[in-house]
Amino acid sequence: MALKGNGTKKTDPNAKTVDSFCFKNKIEEKITVKINGKIEDEEIKKEFVIQKDEKECTYNLPKGIYTYEVLLSSKDTYQKGEYKVSEETLMTINH
Numbered sequence: 001m002a003l004k005g006n007g008t009k010k011t012d013p014n015a016k017t018v019d020s021f022c023f024k025n026k027i028e029e030k031i032t033v034k035i036n037g038k039i040e041d042e043e044i045k046k047e048f049v050i051q052k053d054e055k056e057c058t059y060n061l062p063k064g065i066y067t068y069e070v071l072l073s074s075k076d077t078y079q080k081g082e083y084k085v086s087e088e089t090l091m092t093i094n095h
Contacts, residue, residue, distance in 0.1 A: 026094035
């Protein structure tokens with residue numbers, strides 16, 4: 001997995017959300033990405049189904065620590081972990 005921040009815009013350090021948080025699929029099959037977080041007592045859950053070589057984003061995502069899980073089309077877990085969302089990000093899922 002590669003992480004890439006987008007430094008083209010100045011981010012407001014006091015902002016409570018990030019403009020966009022995206023996943024790009026570079027695996028040879030479609031994947032499902034689930035993210036979960038609890039930010040200021042609000043449960044946030046998102047799920048993306050991403051075709052091969054496609055990208056999906058969520059916008060105005062509250063900053064905080066999220067758990068993520070990448071599932072293959074067979075429903076097997078490919079990768080999981082935690083990520084601190086603090087700026088616009090593109091996560092590339094690859095072999």
